[in-house]
Amino acid sequence: MSRITFPFGPQHPVLPEGIQLSLTCEDEKVVEVRPVIGYMHRGIEKAAERNPYPNNVFLCERICGICSFIHALSYCQLVEELMKVEVPPRARYLRVVWSELSRMHSHLLWLGLLADSFGFESLFMQCWRARETVLDILEMTTGQRVIQSSCIVGGVRRDINADQARQVREMLNKVKTEIDAVLPVFQKDYTIKARTVGKGVLPKGQAWTLGAVGPMLRASGWAWDCRSLGYAAYGELGFEPVVENGGDSYARTMVRARELVQSYELVLRALDSMPEGELAVKVKGAPPAGEAIMRTEQPRGELFEYARGNGTQQLERLKIRTPTFANLPALLAMLPGCEIADVPVIVLSIDPCIACTER
Amino acid sequence: MTYFMNEIAVDKGALGLTVQQLLDENCRLATTVCLDQGDYFEVLYYFHRDLDLVTLRVKVGKDEELPSISGLHLPAALIENEMKEFFGINITDIAIDFQGRMLLTEASLQKPMLKNNANRMEG
Numbered sequence: 001m002s003r004i005t006f007p008f009g010p011q012h013p014v015l016p017e018g019i020q021l022s023l024t025c026e027d028e029k030v031v032e033v034r035p036v037i038g039y040m041h042r043g044i045e046k047a048a049e050r051n052p053y054p055n056n057v058f059l060c061e062r063i064c065g066i067c068s069f070i071h072a073l074s075y076c077q078l079v080e081e082l083m084k085v086e087v088p089p090r091a092r093y094l095r096v097v098w099s100e101l102s103r104m105h106s107h108l109l110w111l112g113l114l115a116d117s118f119g120f121e122s123l124f125m126q127c128w129r130a131r132e133t134v135l136d137i138l139e140m141t142t143g144q145r146v147i148q149s150s151c152i153v154g155g156v157r158r159d160i161n162a163d164q165a166r167q168v169r170e171m172l173n174k175v176k177t178e179i180d181a182v183l184p185v186f187q188k189d190y191t192i193k194a195r196t197v198g199k200g201v202l203p204k205g206q207a208w209t210l211g212a213v214g215p216m217l218r219a220s221g222w223a224w225d226c227r228s229l230g231y232a233a234y235g236e237l238g239f240e241p242v243v244e245n246g247g248d249s250y251a252r253t254m255v256r257a258r259e260l261v262q263s264y265e266l267v268l269r270a271l272d273s274m275p276e277g278e279l280a281v282k283v284k285g286a287p288p289a290g291e292a293i294m295r296t297e298q299p300r301g302e303l304f305e306y307a308r309g310n311g312t313q314q315l316e317r318l319k320i321r322t323p324t325f326a327n328l329p330a331l332l333a334m335l336p337g338c339e340i341a342d343v344p345v346i347v348l349s350i351d352p353c354i355a356c357t358e359r
Numbered sequence: 360m361t362y363f364m365n366e367i368a369v370d371k372g373a374l375g376l377t378v379q380q381l382l383d384e385n386c387r388l389a390t391t392v393c394l395d396q397g398d399y400f401e402v403l404y405y406f407h408r409d410l411d412l413v414t415l416r417v418k419v420g421k422d423e424e425l426p427s428i429s430g431l432h433l434p435a436a437l438i439e440n441e442m443k444e445f446f447g448i449n450i451t452d453i454a455i456d457f458q459g460r461m462l463l464t465e466a467s468l469q470k471p472m473l474k475n476n477a478n479r480m481e482g
Binding site: 034037038041043045046208209210211224226228229293302304306308316317319321325326328329358 | 364382385387388389390392394403405409410412432433434436437438445455460461462463464471472
């Protein structure tokens with residue numbers, strides 16, 4: 001049988017960002033895949049070595065526009081770990097609120113893109129309409145819709161007062177009503193199931209050995225989520241990972257759908273139990289000589305950061321390993337054997353973020 | 360944060376054996392970190408052991424070779440390519456070798472993460 005190799009991307013309707021997969025096919029079946037990346041590399045790790053350490057918060061939150069808050073949070077927690085800074089309890093709860101709102105808008109964005117990928121335009125619009133309200137909440141509480149700049153080393157820059165908290169609850173209830181309307185469609189619709197059930201199967205053992213993280217890993221039966229480590233206020237909010245066992249694109253959709261509801265509940269719980277107090281502690285001096293690592297859960301999975309200080313205002317090294325970087329080997333294993341027509345949905349099912357991957 | 364972290368200093372000749380032992384214990388690579396320490400590189404391999412971490416710390420002379428672990432553990436290939444590209448560390452036998460063109464182009468500043476590398480970003 002003759003083989004043909006052709007590029008999937010870097011420009012493709014399901015790819016919001018540039019990445020190319022070189023697909024080798026026999027008839028309609030994919031037999032080999034090779035990633036071609038490098039379209040979006042910005043040298044962020046190098047740039048971070050040149051800034052005074054507090055300024056890197058602004059750099060890190062620009063790694064990606066979707067999970068910008070958690071990038072900032074990870075970096076702040078990393079430096080706080082290095083400098084042994086204790087963050088006030090109220091700031092830790094506010095960090096959970098904004099992290100989970102970020103996860104909600106990321107998952108709603110992804111669910112909309114998934115619907116769009118197989119031409120379900122009305123569902124796409126419903127998901128993105130709900131997402132708009134989440135962005136409105138972020139704008140109301142931080143002043144910004146995308147790059148919030150509300151996290152600083154030592155705490156947070158802004159508070160959510162009682163009146164705002166009441167408005168957040170009202171707006172979130174509106175979002176919940178919209179979520180409740182769309183989730184059954186993702187769960188039960190014949191077309192969606194036809195396009196996702198059994199597509200891009202990642203068995204449980206392979207998911208672990210290939211380094212998958214986030215919803216990719218949890219959809220293959222692993223209760224593995226960095227929020228279980230209890231960072232920020234997660235340890236006090238009773239967090240349990242969402243797990244599905246199918247290992248296919250449908251299971252990954254269901255993990256994100258259920259996490260949407262979980263994030264909604266976490267935001268409400270954090271608002272209800274948020275203690276009064278300071279928003280930040282003043283951090284003086286420079287990061288000492290030494291190393292620290294930080295792991296947080298982005299919407300796409302584990303974000304792993306490493307920092308090395310040398311007693312100056314600049315970090316000697318900042319390493320950032322993003323979730324999509326970790327999920328690429330699993331994607332390359334899922335594609336061989338599938339039909340060409342299923343490639344877009346399988347690629348989308350990992351929720352790829354190329355800006356994060358290449359930094 | 361509550362998790363356990365174990366660190367092991369490893370000679371580069373024993374790296375493959377140690378990695379295989381960790382894989383046999385159901386560990387997997389989380390990421391690696393390369394550090395330019397002047398006349399040598401220090402490479403940290405972080406492995407997940409469930410939610411805990413195991414770290415291998417390997418020192419490599421700048422003119423020495425470091426064997427790839429991607430033959431044992433394929434997910435290491437991408438991060439090894441990145442280290443090779445950013446630092447010029449001579450990692451041999453990477454399972455998928457991008458030949459220094461995974462993230463950088465011919466027009467990019469080469470080995471940009473080396474400490475003594477000129478920073479064209481200033482211009």
